[in-house]
Amino acid sequence: MPVTSTDQVAHLADRARFVRTETVRLTRIAGAGHYSAVFSCAELFAVLYYAQLRLDPSRPDWPDRDRFVLSKGHAAIGLYPVLADLGFFDPSELDTYTRLGSPFGDHPDMRRIPGVDFSSGSLGHGLSIAAGMALAGRMSGSDHRTYCMLGDGELAEGQIWEAAMSAGHFRLGNLVAIVDANQLGIDGFVRDVMAAEPIDRRFAAFGWQTHRVDGHDIPALLELFAGLPAAADGPPQLVVADTVKGKGVARMELSPDWHVGNLVGADYDDVLAELEGRA
């Protein structure tokens, strides 16, 4: 069913809200979870999964699907509900989240969760995975794209720059790296702990074509992703998404205290109300 642009934006905003509310719900099951690193990329998840990626949930292994590598694997709690919502698996399975033997842990396991293109959790690996997938796509003649979502704090890992160098060298035009630049790591502001900026200029120096966007601005994200050059033998594409860690919940925004947390009692209800616009 075709939707108007306005309807699409409203729909994606609703899906971003869904990512946040499901994260709050699932964290209560586990007793602790990553809130703020999911909230910063909720709009990115929504735009990518509901408007941009070429997917078929009935065929998670479709060779020509677009790939998505969640290098910042600790945001998996926000990705699982999206995959369930799209039909990769029954949403009721999410209620097992973090229970003994559940497919759903804090970091995603590709062998147990349909729709997860690669397992992640150890930071700094994802861009190499995605570069390998992009190279494989070119070798096999597929026109799929590989998207990789990184955190800005993660950029301190050296392997990121090995991968960035190789993607530029091999001119992996079918590779899109997205940095969720939410400004905070566990110990504080990225700029204080280990400065990552200027992210776009650093990647540009490795041969990437770079873009910078407000990562919570759904129309801007839609326009940017739709306008990326065709996947071909051009430079790899970098999208630096300027975001706010903890976006959507006042007490969590740009607060180092909510990288991992738990909401109990009235706080849980208050935050859900805030996210749902009832506060």
Next chain:
Amino acid sequence: MSTQDQSELFNGTANVGLKDTRSVDGTDTRAIPAFVFGEELARLADHDPRIVVLTADLARSNRATDFANRHPERFVNVGIAEKNMITMAAGMAASGYIPFAATFGAFAALLGAEQIRTDCAYPGMPVRVVGHHSGMSMGFYGTSHHSLEDLGMMRCIADLTVVCATDANHLRALLRLSLDHPGAMYIRLGRGRDPQVYPEVPDLAIGRAETVRDGTDLTIIATGSEVHPALQAADELAGAGISTRVIDMFTIAPLDRDAVLDAARSTGAVLTVEEGNVTGGLGSAVAECLFEAGAHVPFRRHGVPDEHVPVGPPAALYAHYRLDGPGIACVARELLDSSKGTS
């Protein structure tokens, strides 16, 4: 400076193979594992589109050039970036390829340990990480280039198959077998001077040890580059009336426990020989197997002691650590003598 000494100046590039075809124990050999690696894969890739080869600026050392010349579209040189190489290989494996990612063993297994565990073994990717120039075969290049810990480190990673190539024909067999083997593998190669043990490409099964010589008084369980000197030791021991079984335990993980326990039962004494730190490697694996089964036979782990090796050409280092034929025979006698003394 002798030809062999001069060859030590090169890290396995063309000069080594062409100028010096002698092994550590002086055997003249032209068929050398590292040198058939690229050639065999190129041949296999003619019929198998899944095969890709990656290396980290060592194509001349491991002869991936032989593959690159024939299948340039399936060859990837990532530069000096081993972690990126192994993880990229995992990404390619997720797209249906069988990547062989090759570099010096020290860098593959130590620098790439987490990438092998997290990106290859854990998600079950059919990546073949190839660690060549293993053990102390790099000679006076020193500790940074010696790979003495790789077997110990690799065998404690779940869902990772760990194999060692014995000679050129053996390597061909391993590469062929690897194509349909599930999950990730670490394949350990020597420097490329391993004398011939197998006159033809053997009919191997991963996880099943090969008995390359039968005997009744003692079993030497060796792997990789130490199988040939173990056979030389067995010859020497035969001259002294000691009948020695030699087992090529080319699969370190999973270990062939039946072969180990049968050796203990039927020959009564077990000596393990490996070109690596005795802590954690083949000897440790065999010891665990024996003790857990209650097989308390005279036993000794022989390899590099828990220390950083001194500088020296490989041949001198093998003699220093008694990892050549005469040295192994000497250690075997000590084992048998001490068991007599305590019985």
